[in-house]
Amino acid sequence: MSVPIVIDCDPGVDDALALLLALASPELEVRGVTTVAGNASLADVDRNAAHVLDLAAAPADLPLVSGLAGPISRTARLRDEPMHGAGGLGGLVPASPPRAFGPGHAVDWLAEQALRSPGELTLVAIGPLSNVAALLARHPQAGPALREIVVMGGAAFAQGNITPAAEFNFHADPEAARYVLESGLPVRIVGLDVTRAALYPLREAEELAALPGTAGIAGALLRDYALRYLDRFGVAAVPVHDALAVAAVAHPGLLGWEEGTASVECAGELTRGALVADLRTPGRARHVRVARTVDADGFAARLTEGIASYAAEPNDSARTP
Numbered sequence: 617m618s619v620p621i622v623i624d625c626d627p628g629v630d631d632a633l634a635l636l637l638a639l640a641s642p643e644l645e646v647r648g649v650t651t652v653a654g655n656a657s658l659a660d661v662d663r664n665a666a667h668v669l670d671l672a673a674a675p676a677d678l679p680l681v682s683g684l685a686g687p688i689s690r691t692a693r694l695r696d697e698p699m700h701g702a703g704g705l706g707g708l709v710p711a712s713p714p715r716a717f718g719p720g721h722a723v724d725w726l727a728e729q730a731l732r733s734p735g736e737l738t739l740v741a742i743g744p745l746s747n748v749a750a751l752l753a754r755h756p757q758a759g760p761a762l763r764e765i766v767v768m769g770g771a772a773f774a775q776g777n778i779t780p781a782a783e784f785n786f787h788a789d790p791e792a793a794r795y796v797l798e799s800g801l802p803v804r805i806v807g808l809d810v811t812r813a814a815l816y817p818l819r820e821a822e823e824l825a826a827l828p829g830t831a832g833i834a835g836a837l838l839r840d841y842a843l844r845y846l847d848r849f850g851v852a853a854v855p856v857h858d859a860l861a862v863a864a865v866a867h868p869g870l871l872g873w874e875e876g877t878a879s880v881e882c883a884g885e886l887t888r889g890a891l892v893a894d895l896r897t898p899g900r901a902r903h904v905r906v907a908r909t910v911d912a913d914g915f916a917a918r919l920t921e922g923i924a925s926y927a928a929e930p931n932d933s934a935r936t937p
Contacts (some may be wrong), residue, residue, distance in 0.1 A: 618645040619865055620736055622729055624683070624722070625858070626654030626743030627664035629706055629841045633919070634742055634858035635665070636834050639672045640922040643866040647729060647737070648679035650722035654743040654788050658685040661743075664705045666714030671830055672926070680715065683722030683747040687789035706840050722747050727755035734761040738865055741796075742768040742858035744785050749792035752799050759801050768861035769793060770807040770891030772878070772906050779889065783808050786880055787889030794880040797891075803904050805878065806861040807891060810871060810910040814860055815853035818842040820920060830926035838923070856919060863918050864907065870918070872909035875902040 621644055625631040638646050649669065651661050662682050669680060718725065726747065730737055739762055741748050748767075752759040769785035770793070776782040786793040797803060821842045824835025838856070845854040864871050876895035881887045893906050 618643055619738055620645045620647055620733065621738045621740050621865060622646075622648045622650065622726060623862070624650045624652060624726070624739065624741045624743060624747050625665060626652050626656070626661045627668060627705060628655035628661070628743070628858070629837055630856050630858040631655065631742055632664065632668045632705060633834065633838060633856055633923070634862045635668050636672050636926070637859050637919060637922040638740075638862045638866075639674055640925045641862070641866045644862070646674075646678065648681065648725070650681045650683050650726060650747060652683045652722070652743045652747045653685050654785065658682065662717065663714060666717070667705075670715055671833060673830070676715065679718045679725065681718045681720060681722045681725040684750060686746070687744065687792060688746050688749050688795075689791045706837060706844075723750045723754060726751050727758035730758040730761040736763055737761075738763050739765045740861060740865060741765060742785075742861050744788040745769065745792040745796045746789045749789075749795040752795065752801070759799060762801065764802040764804060765796065766804045766806065766861055766865055767796070768806050768811075768858050770805055770878075770880070772805070772807055772809055772891045772893040774808045774812065776890070777808060779886070781881070781884070781887040782889030783891070786891055790880045790882045790889040793889070793891075794882055797878045797880060797904060800903055803878075804864065804873065805891070805893075805904060805906045806857075806864050806871070807907065808855075808857070810907040811855040811857040811860050814855065814910045814912040814915045815851065816842065816856050816916055816919060818846060818852040818854070820916065821854075824920065824923050827924060827927040831924050832927070834923045834926060859919055860910070860915055863915055867914070867918060870911045870914050871907040873905040874908050875905050877902060878904045878906065
């Protein structure tokens with residue numbers, strides 16, 4: 617039986633690959649996609665999400681709803697352009713107008729979905745947690761109606777990727793991340809501790825790029841992402857952060873988890889956005905599970921399989937230069 621999910625994202629190359637993986641995974645039932653500013657502006661991530669869904673030949677009636685244009689309490693911070701390229705999707709160029717967005721706001725739409733199916737829906741949040749925090753604050757009955765929240769963010773026991781202390785998504789809106797992690801709701805965190813231990817090889821991305829149709833377009837997106845990582849860090853493999861969070865829902869056995877509590881530093885001059893996880897203290901409400909280990913080969917195989925599955929159905933809604 618497939619797991620019903622909604623995906624809150626800020627495409628972003630790894631978000632795009634996560635969406636493609638989710639839509640290709642029979643273990644998942646994607647009920648909708650919402651967007652939030654993060655890797656690029658809201659206008660850019662809206663456009664990117666629409667084109668990725670078209671690239672995947674997602675059903676025309678799959679809900680796509682736009683969300684918050686910035687953090688819940690402060691001005692917008694960094695965009696991760698060095699890794700994702702101008703506009704957020706590197707070399708992926710739309711060749712046709714994208715699908716239309718649904719009416720209303722992502723925060724309200726997410727609340728409607730949660731309340732419609734209490735205890736059933738998993739919210740996979742792979743961008744800054746602005747929409748999710750607003751959901752919990754504005755619709756206090758909706759959060760407890762979720763089955764769980766799976767978050768890509770943080771670096772509990774590793775160095776950050778946007779500052780030495782912080783991972784990008786948590787740094788982009790630390791107040792939102794803190795609100796979600798301290799909500800008492802069941803949260804699973806897929807952070808840099810495991811995403812950096814599950815690097816996808818450049819050579820395999822090059823093989824995917826040689827496939828026909830949508831698979832080749834997605835493979836080229838992944839290949840170019842890996843090449844930027846190679847140029848920046850000297851490693852011929854790349855962490856596909858958000859896709860691992862999706863894989864964590866489709867294939868829970870890929871990751872090893874530890875329970876505890878967690879919060880996010882919001883005030884520190886040098887530590888803003890840092891994830892602070894307490895996996896030691898007994899007797900407290902241990903509602904957060906932090907991923908500590910990963911089957912890297914298993915994840916790579918799942919991502920390869922997911923992208924390669926699009927080779928059978930070429931799609932001309934996007935192209936690479």
